[in-house]
Amino acid sequence: MKVLHVAAEVYPLVKTGGLADVVAALPAALAKQGADVRLLLPGLPAVLDGVQHGHTLIDIGNCFGALRVRLLLARMPGTQLPVYVVDAPYLYRRDGGPYQDAQGEEWPDNLQRFALLGWMAAHLAGGDADLDWQPEVVHAHDWHAAMACAYIADHAGTAAASVFTIHNLAFQGLFPMHDWPLLGLASRLMSPAGLEFHGQLNFMKAGLKFADRVTTVSPSYAREIASPEFGFGLDGVVRAREADVSGILNGIDDAVWDPARDPAIAAAYDAQRLQGKRDCRRALQAELGLQPDDDALMLAVVSRLTGQKGLDLLVAALPELLAQGVQVAVQGTGEPALEAAFRIAHQANPGRVHVHIGYDEARAHRLIAGADVIAVPSRFEPCGLTQMYGLRYGTLPVVRRVGGLADTVSEGGAGGNDHSTGFVFDVATPAALAEAVRRALQLRRSDPAGWAARMRQAMAQPLGWAGPAAQYLALYAAARARRRGPPGN
Ligand code: ADP
Ligand code: GLC
Numbered sequence: 001m002k003v004l005h006v007a008a009e010v011y012p013l014v015k016t017g018g019l020a021d022v023v024a025a026l027p028a029a030l031a032k033q034g035a036d037v038r039l040l041l042p043g044l045p046a047v048l049d050g051v052q053h054g055h056t057l058i059d060i061g062n063c064f065g066a067l068r069v070r071l072l073l074a075r076m077p078g079t080q081l082p083v084y085v086v087d088a089p090y091l092y093r094r095d096g097g098p099y100q101d102a103q104g105e106e107w108p109d110n111l112q113r114f115a116l117l118g119w120m121a122a123h124l125a126g127g128d129a130d131l132d133w134q135p136e137v138v139h140a141h142d143w144h145a146a147m148a149c150a151y152i153a154d155h156a157g158t159a160a161a162s163v164f165t166i167h168n169l170a171f172q173g174l175f176p177m178h179d180w181p182l183l184g185l186a187s188r189l190m191s192p193a194g195l196e197f198h199g200q201l202n203f204m205k206a207g208l209k210f211a212d213r214v215t216t217v218s219p220s221y222a223r224e225i226a227s228p229e230f231g232f233g234l235d236g237v238v239r240a241r242e243a244d245v246s247g248i249l250n251g252i253d254d255a256v257w258d259p260a261r262d263p264a265i266a267a268a269y270d271a272q273r274l275q276g277k278r279d280c281r282r283a284l285q286a287e288l289g290l291q292p293d294d295d296a297l298m299l300a301v302v303s304r305l306t307g308q309k310g311l312d313l314l315v316a317a318l319p320e321l322l323a324q325g326v327q328v329a330v331q332g333t334g335e336p337a338l339e340a341a342f343r344i345a346h347q348a349n350p351g352r353v354h355v356h357i358g359y360d361e362a363r364a365h366r367l368i369a370g371a372d373v374i375a376v377p378s379r380f381e382p383c384g385l386t387q388m389y390g391l392r393y394g395t396l397p398v399v400r401r402v403g404g405l406a407d408t409v410s411e412g413g414a415g416g417n418d419h420s421t422g423f424v425f426d427v428a429t430p431a432a433l434a435e436a437v438r439r440a441l442q443l444r445r446s447d448p449a450g451w452a453a454r455m456r457q458a459m460a461q462p463l464g465w466a467g468p469a470a471q472y473l474a475l476y477a478a479a480r481a482r483r484r485g486p487p488g489n
Contacts (some may be wrong), residue, residue, distance in 0.1 A: 001476055003030060004084075004135035006040045006121045008098050008114070008144035012077070016097060017304060019167045022217070023141060025253040028079045029465035033473060039134065042117050043081040043087035044098055049089070051075065051083055057130055057213065064116040064182070065109065066090040071120060071129055084130070086120050099147050099379065111175045114182050114203060115407050118147025125152050143173035145168045146207030147169035147183075150159030150195065150403040153210035154186050161479035163472075164207030166216045167467050169232045170308065173203030188304065197233070208237045212479040214245045215472075217383035218404030224246030230380055230403075249407055249470060250383040251465035252392065253281075257365075259393050260405045265305075265366035269394075271459040274452070277369065277394055284370025288329055288354035296327040296352075297441045300371030300395065302364045302386050305342070310377035310400060315341045316430035321437055322352055329367055330355045371395050373376070373423070373440050378435050387422070388463050392467045394455040397422035413441075421458040 009015055011024040027037045041047050048054075054074035063069050066088040075085050084091070091113045096102045099110065107113060118140070123129040125138050125148075138160050140148040149162045177199055179191050189195065194209065195201050208214055216222045222245055224230035226238045242463040255261075259277070266283035269276025284305060285292050299321070301310045311330075315338070318328065330342050330353075339357050346355035356363065368374060374390035376399045383404030387397035391408065399405035401424050409422040425436040444451045 002036045006145035009142040029469035037081040064112040074289040121148035122151030143204040149210040152208035161212045161483040164211035175201040219247035221382045221403040254464045264362040265369040291351045300367045301330040305332040305338040317434040391458040
Protein backbone atom coordinates (compact mmCIF):
# COMPACT_ATOMS: atom_id res chain seq x y z
CA MET A 1 0.00 0.00 0.00
CA LYS A 2 1.47 3.33 -1.08
CA VAL A 3 0.54 6.08 1.40
CA LEU A 4 1.36 9.78 1.33
CA HIS A 5 1.13 11.68 4.63
CA VAL A 6 0.57 15.40 4.19
CA ALA A 7 1.18 17.74 7.12
CA ALA A 8 2.56 21.12 8.09
CA GLU A 9 4.76 19.92 10.94
CA VAL A 10 6.84 16.90 11.86
CA TYR A 11 9.08 16.19 14.84
CA PRO A 12 12.03 16.94 15.08
CA LEU A 13 12.01 19.48 12.24
CA VAL A 14 9.00 21.67 13.05
CA LYS A 15 6.73 21.20 16.06
CA THR A 16 4.03 23.32 17.65
CA GLY A 17 2.22 20.42 19.33
CA GLY A 18 1.35 16.73 19.33
CA LEU A 19 0.55 16.79 15.61
CA ALA A 20 4.29 16.83 14.89
CA ASP A 21 4.86 13.78 17.11
CA VAL A 22 2.11 11.86 15.32
CA VAL A 23 3.35 12.81 11.85
CA ALA A 24 6.82 11.55 12.82
CA ALA A 25 5.81 8.30 14.47
CA LEU A 26 2.77 7.05 12.53
CA PRO A 27 4.43 6.88 9.08
CA ALA A 28 7.38 5.03 10.61
CA ALA A 29 5.03 2.54 12.29
CA LEU A 30 3.13 2.02 9.03
CA ALA A 31 6.40 1.40 7.18
CA LYS A 32 7.34 -1.19 9.82
CA GLN A 33 4.12 -3.03 8.97
CA GLY A 34 4.99 -3.12 5.28
CA ALA A 35 3.39 0.04 3.88
CA ASP A 36 5.30 2.12 1.33
CA VAL A 37 5.05 5.50 3.08
CA ARG A 38 6.17 8.98 2.09
CA LEU A 39 5.59 12.44 3.54
CA LEU A 40 4.79 15.78 1.95
CA LEU A 41 5.79 18.94 3.84
CA PRO A 42 5.96 22.66 3.13
CA GLY A 43 9.51 23.92 2.64
CA LEU A 44 9.79 25.85 5.90
CA PRO A 45 13.39 26.81 6.73
CA ALA A 46 13.76 24.09 9.39
CA VAL A 47 12.43 21.48 6.95
CA LEU A 48 14.83 22.50 4.19
CA ASP A 49 17.70 22.50 6.70
CA GLY A 50 16.74 19.23 8.36
CA VAL A 51 15.95 16.82 5.52
CA GLN A 52 18.76 14.80 3.96
CA HIS A 53 19.89 13.97 0.40
CA GLY A 54 17.41 16.36 -1.22
CA HIS A 55 17.22 16.81 -4.98
CA THR A 56 14.83 18.65 -7.27
CA LEU A 57 12.15 16.41 -8.74
CA ILE A 58 10.38 19.08 -10.76
CA ASP A 59 10.59 22.79 -11.26
CA ILE A 60 6.98 23.95 -11.21
CA GLY A 61 7.57 27.64 -11.75
CA ASN A 62 5.02 30.19 -10.72
CA CYS A 63 1.87 29.30 -8.74
CA PHE A 64 -0.22 30.44 -5.73
CA GLY A 65 1.46 33.85 -5.86
CA ALA A 66 5.00 32.44 -5.64
CA LEU A 67 7.42 33.03 -8.49
CA ARG A 68 9.51 29.90 -8.00
CA VAL A 69 8.07 26.62 -6.79
CA ARG A 70 9.97 23.33 -6.85
CA LEU A 71 9.15 19.86 -5.59
CA LEU A 72 12.11 18.23 -3.85
CA LEU A 73 12.51 14.60 -2.86
CA ALA A 74 14.63 13.96 0.23
CA ARG A 75 14.86 11.69 3.28
CA MET A 76 13.67 12.29 6.82
CA PRO A 77 16.46 12.37 9.40
CA GLY A 78 16.29 9.28 11.61
CA THR A 79 13.61 7.17 9.93
CA GLN A 80 15.06 7.84 6.45
CA LEU A 81 11.53 7.78 5.04
CA PRO A 82 11.23 9.56 1.68
CA VAL A 83 9.85 13.06 2.04
CA TYR A 84 8.60 15.45 -0.64
CA VAL A 85 9.22 19.09 0.17
CA VAL A 86 7.43 21.96 -1.54
CA ASP A 87 10.11 24.61 -1.90
CA ALA A 88 8.36 27.94 -2.48
CA PRO A 89 10.69 30.58 -0.99
CA TYR A 90 8.18 33.40 -1.35
CA LEU A 91 5.60 31.51 0.75
CA TYR A 92 7.59 29.43 3.19
CA ARG A 93 11.11 30.74 3.69
CA ARG A 94 10.65 33.21 6.52
CA ASP A 95 11.38 33.49 10.23
CA GLY A 96 8.53 32.75 12.63
CA GLY A 97 6.23 29.78 13.12
CA PRO A 98 4.54 27.56 10.54
CA TYR A 99 1.19 29.34 10.92
CA GLN A 100 2.01 32.63 12.61
CA ASP A 101 4.70 35.29 12.70
CA ALA A 102 6.92 35.85 15.71
CA GLN A 103 4.26 38.16 17.23
CA GLY A 104 1.60 35.44 17.06
CA GLU A 105 -0.30 36.95 14.09
CA GLU A 106 -1.56 34.51 11.44
CA TRP A 107 0.45 34.79 8.23
CA PRO A 108 -1.74 36.87 5.88
CA ASP A 109 -1.07 34.49 2.97
CA ASN A 110 -1.95 31.25 4.81
CA LEU A 111 -4.60 30.53 2.18
CA GLN A 112 -1.95 30.35 -0.55
CA ARG A 113 0.60 28.63 1.71
CA PHE A 114 -1.69 25.72 2.60
CA ALA A 115 -3.67 25.55 -0.64
CA LEU A 116 -0.35 24.96 -2.38
CA LEU A 117 0.42 22.09 -0.01
CA GLY A 118 -2.91 20.38 -0.75
CA TRP A 119 -2.64 21.07 -4.48
CA MET A 120 0.77 19.41 -4.58
CA ALA A 121 -0.59 16.36 -2.76
CA ALA A 122 -3.35 16.08 -5.34
CA HIS A 123 -0.80 16.20 -8.18
CA LEU A 124 1.26 13.47 -6.54
CA ALA A 125 -1.97 11.46 -6.23
CA GLY A 126 -2.83 12.25 -9.83
CA GLY A 127 0.49 10.82 -10.99
CA ASP A 128 1.89 13.88 -12.73
CA ALA A 129 4.29 15.17 -10.06
CA ASP A 130 6.47 12.07 -9.59
CA LEU A 131 6.42 9.62 -12.48
CA ASP A 132 8.09 6.96 -10.30
CA TRP A 133 5.76 6.92 -7.31
CA GLN A 134 2.04 7.48 -6.95
CA PRO A 135 0.15 7.12 -3.67
CA GLU A 136 -2.92 4.92 -3.41
CA VAL A 137 -3.96 6.74 -0.25
CA VAL A 138 -3.39 10.37 0.65
CA HIS A 139 -3.59 10.90 4.41
CA ALA A 140 -4.01 14.58 5.25
CA HIS A 141 -3.58 15.95 8.78
CA ASP A 142 -5.58 18.90 10.13
CA TRP A 143 -6.76 21.96 8.19
CA HIS A 144 -3.25 22.72 6.92
CA ALA A 145 -3.38 19.66 4.65
CA ALA A 146 -7.16 19.36 4.23
CA MET A 147 -7.28 21.03 0.82
CA ALA A 148 -5.63 17.90 -0.60
CA CYS A 149 -9.04 16.22 -0.20
CA ALA A 150 -10.83 18.96 -2.18
CA TYR A 151 -8.28 19.01 -5.00
CA ILE A 152 -8.38 15.21 -5.26
CA ALA A 153 -12.19 15.21 -5.29
CA ASP A 154 -12.17 17.91 -7.95
CA HIS A 155 -10.14 15.77 -10.35
CA ALA A 156 -12.12 12.93 -11.88
CA GLY A 157 -9.05 11.05 -13.08
CA THR A 158 -7.48 10.51 -9.66
CA ALA A 159 -7.91 7.03 -8.26
CA ALA A 160 -6.22 7.61 -4.89
CA ALA A 161 -8.40 7.49 -1.80
CA SER A 162 -8.15 10.28 0.75
CA VAL A 163 -8.18 10.01 4.53
CA PHE A 164 -8.45 13.10 6.69
CA THR A 165 -7.46 13.18 10.35
CA ILE A 166 -8.74 15.89 12.67
CA HIS A 167 -6.21 16.59 15.39
CA ASN A 168 -7.99 19.66 16.67
CA LEU A 169 -11.31 20.98 15.40
CA ALA A 170 -10.76 24.32 17.14
CA PHE A 171 -8.39 25.44 14.39
CA GLN A 172 -10.14 25.36 11.03
CA GLY A 173 -8.31 27.63 8.58
CA LEU A 174 -10.91 30.32 7.81
CA PHE A 175 -10.44 32.78 4.95
CA PRO A 176 -12.52 35.45 3.17
CA MET A 177 -14.79 34.03 0.48
CA HIS A 178 -13.47 36.72 -1.88
CA ASP A 179 -10.21 34.77 -2.06
CA TRP A 180 -11.91 31.80 -3.72
CA PRO A 181 -10.42 32.52 -7.18
CA LEU A 182 -6.92 32.04 -5.72
CA LEU A 183 -7.67 28.35 -5.14
CA GLY A 184 -8.22 27.35 -8.77
CA LEU A 185 -11.06 25.02 -7.81
CA ALA A 186 -14.35 24.42 -9.62
CA SER A 187 -17.08 26.84 -8.58
CA ARG A 188 -19.41 23.95 -7.69
CA LEU A 189 -17.37 23.53 -4.50
CA MET A 190 -18.00 27.18 -3.62
CA SER A 191 -21.20 26.60 -1.62
CA PRO A 192 -22.32 25.40 1.81
CA ALA A 193 -22.24 21.88 0.35
CA GLY A 194 -18.56 22.51 -0.35
CA LEU A 195 -16.06 24.77 1.40
CA GLU A 196 -18.31 27.66 2.36
CA PHE A 197 -18.91 28.09 6.08
CA HIS A 198 -21.12 31.01 7.13
CA GLY A 199 -19.85 33.22 4.33
CA GLN A 200 -16.22 32.23 4.77
CA LEU A 201 -13.94 29.64 3.26
CA ASN A 202 -13.17 26.79 5.65
CA PHE A 203 -10.21 24.50 4.89
CA MET A 204 -11.09 22.04 7.66
CA LYS A 205 -14.45 21.58 5.99
CA ALA A 206 -12.69 20.50 2.79
CA GLY A 207 -11.34 17.50 4.68
CA LEU A 208 -14.65 16.75 6.38
CA LYS A 209 -16.69 16.95 3.18
CA PHE A 210 -14.38 15.38 0.59
CA ALA A 211 -12.17 12.79 2.29
CA ASP A 212 -13.24 9.20 1.73
CA ARG A 213 -12.77 8.54 5.43
CA VAL A 214 -12.43 10.95 8.35
CA THR A 215 -10.70 10.06 11.58
CA THR A 216 -9.98 11.78 14.84
CA VAL A 217 -7.28 10.88 17.32
CA SER A 218 -9.46 9.17 19.93
CA PRO A 219 -12.82 7.35 19.91
CA SER A 220 -14.29 9.71 22.52
CA TYR A 221 -13.36 12.81 20.52
CA ALA A 222 -14.95 11.22 17.42
CA ARG A 223 -18.23 11.10 19.35
CA GLU A 224 -17.78 14.50 20.97
CA ILE A 225 -17.28 16.47 17.74
CA ALA A 226 -20.74 15.43 16.58
CA SER A 227 -22.13 17.63 19.38
CA PRO A 228 -22.45 21.43 19.44
CA GLU A 229 -20.33 21.60 22.60
CA PHE A 230 -17.21 20.24 20.87
CA GLY A 231 -18.03 20.75 17.18
CA PHE A 232 -16.91 24.40 16.84
CA GLY A 233 -19.76 24.98 14.37
CA LEU A 234 -18.89 21.92 12.26
CA ASP A 235 -20.84 19.36 14.31
CA GLY A 236 -23.61 19.27 11.70
CA VAL A 237 -21.05 18.47 8.98
CA VAL A 238 -19.57 15.77 11.23
CA ARG A 239 -23.02 14.26 11.88
CA ALA A 240 -23.75 14.20 8.16
CA ARG A 241 -20.70 11.96 7.69
CA GLU A 242 -21.30 9.87 10.79
CA ALA A 243 -20.78 6.54 9.03
CA ASP A 244 -17.37 7.62 7.74
CA VAL A 245 -16.03 9.20 10.94
CA SER A 246 -14.09 7.10 13.43
CA GLY A 247 -11.55 7.51 16.19
CA ILE A 248 -8.15 5.85 16.33
CA LEU A 249 -6.23 6.55 19.49
CA ASN A 250 -2.73 7.95 18.98
CA GLY A 251 0.26 6.01 20.17
CA ILE A 252 3.47 7.41 21.57
CA ASP A 253 6.97 6.91 20.29
CA ASP A 254 8.09 4.38 22.86
CA ALA A 255 11.73 4.65 21.79
CA VAL A 256 11.82 8.41 22.49
CA TRP A 257 9.69 8.04 25.65
CA ASP A 258 11.23 5.13 27.53
CA PRO A 259 12.38 5.64 31.15
CA ALA A 260 14.71 2.65 30.85
CA ARG A 261 16.63 4.23 27.95
CA ASP A 262 16.10 7.97 28.23
CA PRO A 263 19.39 9.89 27.91
CA ALA A 264 17.72 13.09 29.19
CA ILE A 265 16.84 11.85 32.70
CA ALA A 266 18.95 11.51 35.86
CA ALA A 267 18.53 7.74 36.33
CA ALA A 268 17.06 4.92 34.28
CA TYR A 269 14.12 2.94 35.65
CA ASP A 270 11.28 0.63 34.75
CA ALA A 271 8.33 -0.99 36.51
CA GLN A 272 10.60 -3.57 38.20
CA ARG A 273 13.32 -1.11 39.22
CA LEU A 274 11.61 2.01 40.53
CA GLN A 275 14.59 3.34 42.53
CA GLY A 276 15.64 5.33 39.46
CA LYS A 277 12.39 7.27 39.58
CA ARG A 278 13.15 8.41 43.13
CA ASP A 279 16.55 9.59 41.91
CA CYS A 280 14.89 11.48 39.05
CA ARG A 281 12.53 13.12 41.55
CA ARG A 282 15.37 14.29 43.81
CA ALA A 283 17.39 15.50 40.83
CA LEU A 284 14.41 17.48 39.57
CA GLN A 285 13.73 19.09 42.94
CA ALA A 286 17.39 20.12 43.08
CA GLU A 287 17.38 21.41 39.49
CA LEU A 288 14.26 23.50 40.03
CA GLY A 289 15.17 24.74 43.50
CA LEU A 290 12.15 22.98 45.05
CA GLN A 291 12.39 21.83 48.68
CA PRO A 292 13.83 18.30 48.94
CA ASP A 293 10.55 17.12 50.46
CA ASP A 294 9.78 13.40 50.01
CA ASP A 295 6.29 13.85 51.42
CA ALA A 296 5.14 16.47 48.95
CA LEU A 297 3.15 15.37 45.91
CA MET A 298 5.16 16.63 42.97
CA LEU A 299 2.79 17.74 40.20
CA ALA A 300 4.10 18.53 36.72
CA VAL A 301 2.59 20.32 33.74
CA VAL A 302 4.13 20.27 30.25
CA SER A 303 1.74 22.03 27.95
CA ARG A 304 0.69 24.80 25.67
CA LEU A 305 -0.77 27.38 28.04
CA THR A 306 -4.17 27.92 26.42
CA GLY A 307 -7.85 27.81 27.34
CA GLN A 308 -8.11 24.33 25.76
CA LYS A 309 -5.75 22.88 28.34
CA GLY A 310 -7.77 24.14 31.34
CA LEU A 311 -4.68 25.37 33.15
CA ASP A 312 -6.56 28.37 34.52
CA LEU A 313 -8.22 25.73 36.76
CA LEU A 314 -4.78 24.87 38.13
CA VAL A 315 -3.96 28.54 38.76
CA ALA A 316 -7.23 28.92 40.67
CA ALA A 317 -6.72 25.70 42.64
CA LEU A 318 -3.10 26.47 43.50
CA PRO A 319 -3.56 27.99 47.00
CA GLU A 320 -5.53 24.96 48.13
CA LEU A 321 -3.08 22.50 46.55
CA LEU A 322 -0.08 24.19 48.14
CA ALA A 323 -1.79 24.16 51.52
CA GLN A 324 -2.27 20.39 51.18
CA GLY A 325 1.43 19.82 50.47
CA VAL A 326 1.69 19.79 46.71
CA GLN A 327 4.76 20.98 44.80
CA VAL A 328 4.17 22.27 41.29
CA ALA A 329 6.53 22.33 38.29
CA VAL A 330 5.16 23.93 35.13
CA GLN A 331 6.73 24.19 31.68
CA GLY A 332 4.86 25.81 28.84
CA THR A 333 4.25 28.72 26.54
CA GLY A 334 1.06 30.29 25.30
CA GLU A 335 -1.48 32.92 26.22
CA PRO A 336 0.17 35.94 27.89
CA ALA A 337 -2.36 36.06 30.74
CA LEU A 338 -1.71 32.44 31.71
CA GLU A 339 2.05 32.85 31.37
CA ALA A 340 1.83 35.88 33.69
CA ALA A 341 -0.36 34.05 36.22
CA PHE A 342 2.12 31.18 36.44
CA ARG A 343 5.09 33.55 36.69
CA ILE A 344 3.40 35.30 39.63
CA ALA A 345 2.71 31.93 41.30
CA HIS A 346 6.39 31.05 40.94
CA GLN A 347 7.54 34.31 42.52
CA ALA A 348 5.02 34.06 45.36
CA ASN A 349 5.89 30.46 46.30
CA PRO A 350 9.63 29.92 46.19
CA GLY A 351 10.62 26.32 46.84
CA ARG A 352 7.08 25.06 46.22
CA VAL A 353 6.25 26.24 42.70
CA HIS A 354 8.59 26.39 39.72
CA VAL A 355 7.52 27.77 36.37
CA HIS A 356 9.56 27.74 33.19
CA ILE A 357 8.01 29.72 30.36
CA GLY A 358 9.65 28.11 27.38
CA TYR A 359 9.84 25.09 25.14
CA ASP A 360 12.46 22.44 25.82
CA GLU A 361 12.19 18.76 24.89
CA ALA A 362 14.93 17.39 27.19
CA ARG A 363 13.59 19.37 30.13
CA ALA A 364 10.09 17.99 29.42
CA HIS A 365 11.53 14.48 29.83
CA ARG A 366 13.13 15.43 33.19
CA LEU A 367 9.88 16.93 34.46
CA ILE A 368 7.80 13.94 33.47
CA ALA A 369 10.31 11.45 34.89
CA GLY A 370 10.75 13.34 38.17
CA ALA A 371 7.16 14.20 39.05
CA ASP A 372 4.65 12.00 40.90
CA VAL A 373 1.67 13.16 38.86
CA ILE A 374 1.12 15.04 35.61
CA ALA A 375 -1.93 17.29 35.36
CA VAL A 376 -3.93 17.57 32.13
CA PRO A 377 -7.20 19.29 33.14
CA SER A 378 -8.27 20.06 29.55
CA ARG A 379 -11.64 21.53 28.58
CA PHE A 380 -11.40 19.45 25.41
CA GLU A 381 -8.64 17.12 24.30
CA PRO A 382 -8.68 15.32 20.94
CA CYS A 383 -6.11 12.84 22.23
CA GLY A 384 -3.36 14.32 24.37
CA LEU A 385 0.10 12.83 24.47
CA THR A 386 1.55 14.05 27.76
CA GLN A 387 -0.79 11.92 29.88
CA MET A 388 0.48 8.93 27.90
CA TYR A 389 4.08 9.96 28.53
CA GLY A 390 3.07 10.15 32.19
CA LEU A 391 1.63 6.62 32.11
CA ARG A 392 4.81 5.26 30.53
CA TYR A 393 6.98 6.99 33.17
CA GLY A 394 4.83 5.91 36.12
CA THR A 395 3.88 9.56 36.62
CA LEU A 396 0.19 9.19 37.29
CA PRO A 397 -2.03 11.45 35.17
CA VAL A 398 -4.62 13.70 36.82
CA VAL A 399 -7.02 14.36 33.95
CA ARG A 400 -10.47 15.58 33.12
CA ARG A 401 -12.76 12.88 31.67
CA VAL A 402 -12.84 14.22 28.12
CA GLY A 403 -11.66 13.11 24.65
CA GLY A 404 -8.49 11.07 24.55
CA LEU A 405 -7.88 11.67 28.25
CA ALA A 406 -11.02 9.65 29.03
CA ASP A 407 -9.83 6.91 26.67
CA THR A 408 -6.35 6.54 28.16
CA VAL A 409 -6.64 7.14 31.92
CA SER A 410 -8.94 5.39 34.37
CA GLU A 411 -9.75 5.60 38.02
CA GLY A 412 -12.06 3.37 39.99
CA GLY A 413 -13.37 -0.15 39.73
CA ALA A 414 -14.39 -2.17 42.75
CA GLY A 415 -12.22 -4.54 44.79
CA GLY A 416 -9.87 -6.69 42.75
CA ASN A 417 -11.09 -5.05 39.57
CA ASP A 418 -9.29 -1.82 40.16
CA HIS A 419 -7.53 -1.05 36.89
CA SER A 420 -6.83 2.53 37.88
CA THR A 421 -3.96 4.24 36.12
CA GLY A 422 -4.50 7.79 37.36
CA PHE A 423 -7.03 10.25 38.77
CA VAL A 424 -10.02 11.43 36.77
CA PHE A 425 -12.49 14.26 37.40
CA ASP A 426 -15.57 15.40 35.49
CA VAL A 427 -16.51 19.03 35.83
CA ALA A 428 -14.13 21.75 34.70
CA THR A 429 -13.85 23.54 38.04
CA PRO A 430 -10.86 24.30 40.27
CA ALA A 431 -12.61 22.40 43.09
CA ALA A 432 -12.98 19.21 41.03
CA LEU A 433 -9.34 19.36 39.96
CA ALA A 434 -8.23 20.01 43.56
CA GLU A 435 -10.30 17.07 44.77
CA ALA A 436 -8.66 14.72 42.24
CA VAL A 437 -5.21 15.94 43.31
CA ARG A 438 -6.21 15.42 46.92
CA ARG A 439 -7.06 11.77 46.14
CA ALA A 440 -3.59 11.40 44.64
CA LEU A 441 -1.94 12.96 47.68
CA GLN A 442 -3.95 10.74 50.00
CA LEU A 443 -3.11 7.53 48.17
CA ARG A 444 0.59 8.33 47.99
CA ARG A 445 0.77 9.20 51.71
CA SER A 446 -1.50 6.56 53.20
CA ASP A 447 -1.03 3.58 50.89
CA PRO A 448 2.44 3.37 49.33
CA ALA A 449 1.74 -0.18 48.11
CA GLY A 450 -1.47 0.97 46.41
CA TRP A 451 0.42 3.84 44.85
CA ALA A 452 3.15 1.53 43.52
CA ALA A 453 0.50 -0.83 42.16
CA ARG A 454 -1.15 2.04 40.29
CA MET A 455 2.22 3.08 38.89
CA ARG A 456 2.92 -0.45 37.64
CA GLN A 457 -0.53 -0.63 36.10
CA ALA A 458 0.07 2.66 34.31
CA MET A 459 3.50 1.57 33.10
CA ALA A 460 2.10 -1.70 31.76
CA GLN A 461 -0.53 -0.03 29.57
CA PRO A 462 0.23 -0.65 25.86
CA LEU A 463 0.78 2.75 24.25
CA GLY A 464 2.98 2.14 21.21
CA TRP A 465 2.08 2.75 17.58
CA ALA A 466 1.83 -0.88 16.41
CA GLY A 467 -1.88 -1.19 17.27
CA PRO A 468 -2.96 2.20 15.86
CA ALA A 469 -0.89 1.64 12.70
CA ALA A 470 -2.67 -1.65 12.07
CA GLN A 471 -6.01 0.13 12.50
CA TYR A 472 -4.98 2.81 9.98
CA LEU A 473 -3.93 0.14 7.47
CA ALA A 474 -7.38 -1.46 7.76
CA LEU A 475 -8.99 1.96 7.33
CA TYR A 476 -6.87 2.70 4.23
CA ALA A 477 -8.04 -0.58 2.71
CA ALA A 478 -11.67 0.36 3.43
CA ALA A 479 -11.18 3.84 1.92
CA ARG A 480 -9.63 2.28 -1.19
CA ALA A 481 -12.51 -0.17 -1.53
CA ARG A 482 -14.98 2.70 -1.25
CA ARG A 483 -13.12 4.72 -3.89
CA ARG A 484 -13.17 1.74 -6.27
CA GLY A 485 -16.87 1.26 -5.58
CA PRO A 486 -18.75 -2.06 -5.48
CA PRO A 487 -17.59 -4.82 -7.88
CA GLY A 488 -18.93 -4.27 -11.40
CA ASN A 489 -18.86 -0.45 -11.13
P1 ADP B 1 -1.30 19.62 21.88
O1 ADP B 1 -0.86 19.07 20.58
O2 ADP B 1 -2.74 19.95 21.95
O3 ADP B 1 -0.44 20.75 22.34
P2 ADP B 1 -0.44 17.04 22.94
O4 ADP B 1 -0.46 16.52 24.33
O5 ADP B 1 -0.99 16.19 21.89
O6 ADP B 1 -1.12 18.47 22.99
O7 ADP B 1 1.05 17.29 22.48
C1 ADP B 1 1.88 18.26 23.04
C2 ADP B 1 3.31 17.90 22.70
O8 ADP B 1 4.10 19.06 22.84
C3 ADP B 1 3.90 16.85 23.59
O9 ADP B 1 4.90 16.13 22.89
C4 ADP B 1 4.51 17.70 24.70
O10 ADP B 1 5.54 17.03 25.38
C5 ADP B 1 5.02 18.87 23.91
N1 ADP B 1 5.12 20.13 24.64
C6 ADP B 1 4.15 21.04 24.88
N2 ADP B 1 4.64 22.10 25.52
C7 ADP B 1 5.95 21.87 25.69
C8 ADP B 1 7.02 22.61 26.29
N3 ADP B 1 6.81 23.80 26.82
N4 ADP B 1 8.27 22.07 26.26
C9 ADP B 1 8.47 20.85 25.71
N5 ADP B 1 7.51 20.11 25.13
C10 ADP B 1 6.27 20.61 25.13
C1 GLC C 1 -3.79 18.15 18.71
C2 GLC C 1 -4.63 17.92 19.95
C3 GLC C 1 -4.05 16.87 20.88
C4 GLC C 1 -3.54 15.67 20.12
C5 GLC C 1 -2.57 16.12 19.03
C6 GLC C 1 -2.02 14.95 18.22
O1 GLC C 1 -2.80 19.09 18.90
O2 GLC C 1 -4.85 19.12 20.66
O3 GLC C 1 -5.04 16.45 21.79
O4 GLC C 1 -2.90 14.78 20.99
O5 GLC C 1 -3.23 16.97 18.15
O6 GLC C 1 -3.03 14.21 17.59
